[in-house]
Amino acid sequence: MSNIVYIATSLDGYIAREDGSIDWLMEIPNPDNSDYGFSIFLERIDGIVMGRNTFETVLGFNEWPYPKSKPIFVLSNSLNVVPGNLSAKVEIVKGELKSIIESLKHKGMNDLYIDGGKTIQSFLKEDLIDEITITKIPILLGSGIPLFSKNNLELKFEHAETVVHNNILVKSKYLRKR
């Protein structure tokens, strides 16, 4: 049972520009049109947890970037209604993080993909992340939306694996050491 982060950041730790854009990520040369293991990762997970911000960003995409078979849980105390065409796969969840996770695990959602900066930070604040894969993009953005926030807990991890893709992307996987 794992809560898993799988994300790309700039060398200075940003997941997007201040305005949310990820052009710097999309313009990385990708001659083989590879997803660098993302679809294999998605097969492992039972569901996806994200915040309202990420959900609304994803709603604006032309294509739904997650597998249609995986349920989405949107953490939001303000949202109440899911857009009609998504109501079968998206559920709004409210309340305390620990009890949300517990009830999801009871539903068989053992391995959860935790997505979105704020959501990841809330999970880290309660030591609820078990695995982090970070892909480093060779750029300093200078400003943006950070993956990690100040005043998170001190948390030790074990290095599990590092893979370099196309001599550009450095993808490292870490497991929480408890």
Add this chain to the structure above:
Amino acid sequence: MSNIVYIATSLDGYIAREDGSIDWLMEIPNPDNSDYGFSIFLERIDGIVMGRNTFETVLGFNEWPYPKSKPIFVLSNSLNVVPGNLSAKVEIVKGELKSIIESLKHKGMNDLYIDGGKTIQSFLKEDLIDEITITKIPILLGSGIPLFSKNNLELKFEHAETVVHNNILVKSKYLRKR
């Protein structure tokens, strides 16, 4: 002719705790008592540039951590006197970064090791860094002194090499792409 950063950070990008301590770095198991290539790196460089903060921290160490043969340049507009036993190898430099670097290069200081958080940030703000090696320590500190600061320039790099030491440390070298 390169200005080079060679540094370790936590996964969340800190080079030290808020109080400057690096106990989390020192306690990483190191059964072979390796320096992970640091002494080989030092052979390459002609001199070391650091700020007053780093210089004063290093003065407090039991042992001088840099090779005795390499001259040290301390960037400081307030310091005037170097402690007597160090005056042969330490020089205080003042003024604008670009002209300091130019005059050091004229003295044959082609490859400079740029050390200390604030100094590295000032160099990055003027796009004066040519090479960065970052060793990632598998810990989230939650707070501390960051390697990178907000409002630095956007700067693209090329990935040169990644080496994993002891299945713990991920050391990646990047070259500025101009």
